[in-house]
Amino acid sequence: MVIDKVRLGAFLEKLAAEIVAREDWGKVADYIPELAKVDPAQFAVSMVLADGTELNAGATDQRFSIQSVSKVFTLASVLGRQGESVWVRVGREPSGDRFDSILLLEQEKGRPRNPFINAGAIVTTDELLAGRTPREALSEILIFLRDAAEDEDIQIDEKVAASEKRTGFRNAALANYLASFGNLKNPPEMTLGTYFHQCAIEMTTLQLARAGRSIAQLPVSARMLLPERARRICSLMMTCGHYDGSGDFAFRVGLPGKSGVGGGILLIAPKRASIALWSPGLNGYGNSQMGTYAAERIARFTGWSVFG
Numbered sequence: 001m002v003i004d005k006v007r008l009g010a011f012l013e014k015l016a017a018e019i020v021a022r023e024d025w026g027k028v029a030d031y032i033p034e035l036a037k038v039d040p041a042q043f044a045v046s047m048v049l050a051d052g053t054e055l056n057a058g059a060t061d062q063r064f065s066i067q068s069v070s071k072v073f074t075l076a077s078v079l080g081r082q083g084e085s086v087w088v089r090v091g092r093e094p095s096g097d098r099f100d101s102i103l104l105l106e107q108e109k110g111r112p113r114n115p116f117i118n119a120g121a122i123v124t125t126d127e128l129l130a131g132r133t134p135r136e137a138l139s140e141i142l143i144f145l146r147d148a149a150e151d152e153d154i155q156i157d158e159k160v161a162a163s164e165k166r167t168g169f170r171n172a173a174l175a176n177y178l179a180s181f182g183n184l185k186n187p188p189e190m191t192l193g194t195y196f197h198q199c200a201i202e203m204t205t206l207q208l209a210r211a212g213r214s215i216a217q218l219p220v221s222a223r224m225l226l227p228e229r230a231r232r233i234c235s236l237m238m239t240c241g242h243y244d245g246s247g248d249f250a251f252r253v254g255l256p257g258k259s260g261v262g263g264g265i266l267l268i269a270p271k272r273a274s275i276a277l278w279s280p281g282l283n284g285y286g287n288s289q290m291g292t293y294a295a296e297r298i299a300r301f302t303g304w305s306v307f308g
């Protein structure tokens with residue numbers, strides 16, 4: 001189906017206006033005090049199509065904390081750097097548990113279910129750190145994002161990183177638990193500090209949609225992944241990208257997506273579009289409430305689905 005870009009642009013504008021008028025925003029993440037200060041009543045969507053057309057609606061120049069959306073790019077960096085060896089340390093199954101749960105880690109002897117729950121992402125960050133300093137590892141993720149987005153102005157918000165460090169007791173527990181099973185190569189505090197900084201990268205929806213071109217395999221992407229790698233990352237986004245809400249997201253939207261507790265969602269229509277959504281209020285799973293709603297509406301409007 002050929003998409004009518006003018007109609008799609010008008011649809012996004014209408015959708016943004018409709019969402020801004022609503023009141024059921026969900027709750028901002030308050031376990032990271034710096035994120036608790038963000039006004040939930042905000043929405044933005046940016047989309048890049050296969051021919052490079054960019055469509056934007058809402059607060060698309062507002063920077064937000066990408067949080068767990070960063071886990072997609074850390075995984076891509078790790079796979080790009082050392083191939084598939086990371087799968088010895090982390091699985092590829094949905095967890096069905098909360099993003100910061102420690103339950104399965106005990107049962108499964110310190111091998112996290114997937115790279116998108118916190119325990120799994122701490123492992124991929126630890127893998128990226130092997131043989132390098134935190135500064136070098138973080139700069140690899142930033143370089144990936146800046147190259148992919150063709151934008152040098154992508155930074156880490158130090159205040160958010162420090163805020164999470166002060167209150168990140170659960171993540172500290174996860175890192176220590178991983179270390180107790182021998183599944184951490186670096187000191188827990190070093191891996192955690194790097195993980196908190198990676199989560200504190202801030203971007204606009206337009207920057208994120210542009211960076212996502214690499215995952216969506218758009219020919220206009222400034223940085224290409226191996227097609228097989230992009231497909232596999234997408235399959236993990238589909239099955240694990242929204243934590244214990246992944247099944248519901250797949251059911252409602254039918255496209256791979258990765259959420260973050262800052263309210264961002266990177267949504268991929270493979271070979272068709274890279275879409276970034278942001279609305280900081282979260283639903284009960286810790287995923288953006290209005291971002292999920294908008295993703296569902298966009299999928300229905302475009303007819304895009306990986307299920308045909």
Ligand code: GLU
Pocket residue numbers: 066067068069099100118164171196199259260261262286
């Ligand atoms: N930095 C957050 C944490 O570790 C990321 C969680 C998320 O975005 O889902 O708790």
